Amino acid sequence: MSTQSDHPAVQMLRSEIEIMMADREALLRVAGAAAKFVENMNMTKLPVSSIPLAQAISSAVNALSEDSLRDALESLQRR
Numbered sequence: 001m002s003t004q005s006d007h008p009a010v011q012m013l014r015s016e017i018e019i020m021m022a023d024r025e026a027l028l029r030v031a032g033a034a035a036k037f038v039e040n041m042n043m044t045k046l047p048v049s050s051i052p053l054a055q056a057i058s059s060a061v062n063a064l065s066e067d068s069l070r071d072a073l074e075s076l077q078r079r
Contacts, residue, residue, distance in 0.1 A: 029079065031072035035061045 038058045046054055064072065 025075060028068075028072045028075040031061065031064060031068070032074075032076040035064075035069060035072060036076065 034057050038054075038061050041054060043051065043054065061069070
């Protein structure tokens with residue numbers, strides 16, 4: 001007798017979820033590193049050409065929810 005968990009669609013869904021969770025962890029590490037960079041950067045010492053990029057990173061970090069930002073910062077400590 002076959003169980004539903006043996007169904008190929010269930011296996012494919014499980015694989016996709018595992019891929020998404022791994023991607024989430026990687027994105028959290030990127031967001032955490034960006035948050036730390038923004039926290040420690042000194043805008044007055046950046047080359048003028050880098051300011052728009054720094055502002056984009058800062059805006060993206062500031063747009064994160066508090067929970068996501070906390071998860072991102074914690075992901076840096078786990079590594």
